[in-house]
Amino acid sequence: MDVRLDHLVCWVSDQLASLHFYEQVIGLPGVRAAEFREGKAGFPSVRVSSETILDLMAYDVSRGVEEGTGVEGSAGHPINHFCLAVGREDFDALQVRLKQHGVEVTGSGSNSFGAQGIAPEVVYFPDPDGNVLEVRYYE
Known part of the structure; x- marks a missing residue:
């Protein structure tokens, strides 16, 4: 089996501040950053590698993500x-x-x-x- 990590989701309180941190401090390029700033994407991401991104998801959408996974209590689990x-x-x-x-x-x-x-x-x-x-x- 050939398995790769596709993405991780980090719960953040301020998506723009987190995007700035991961782009400017860590040095990871933004993914859908412009679309997020324009209100066209629900959350921004940063690219870790050619195959892996880190999603910066706001706490307030955790209910919908939990419903999407179908695993009760999983949203925002540290x-x-x-x-x-x-x-x-x-x-x-x-x-x-x-x-x-x-x-x-x-x-x-x-x-x-x-x-x-x-x-x-x-x-x-x-x-x-x-x-x-x-x-x-x-x-």
Whole structure:
């Protein structure tokens, strides 16, 4: 079986602020960002990879999403964190942008196991809604 992660949904209180964070601080390109700003899309997304996006969904639509999944109590259910893997140069550049935007790195580690093996360094930090991101690089 060939399986790929298609998308993740993050509950956010301010979609434009979250879009700004993921585009400007993290450096991910917006998907349907212009359409969202024009009122033509219900939520914006950012592209993580050629096959994976992160949807930035407002809390107030969670009822409809729950109805769509058919799983009662699933809307807005928290996750511990999600992890983005980047190259070493992007990892270093991200740490500079985090400082520039006043985003506190709340944790770090070394030799951390992940989907591609052992990452020499990892950092953790929250997005504007408290969703925790881990960013790492592999050698």
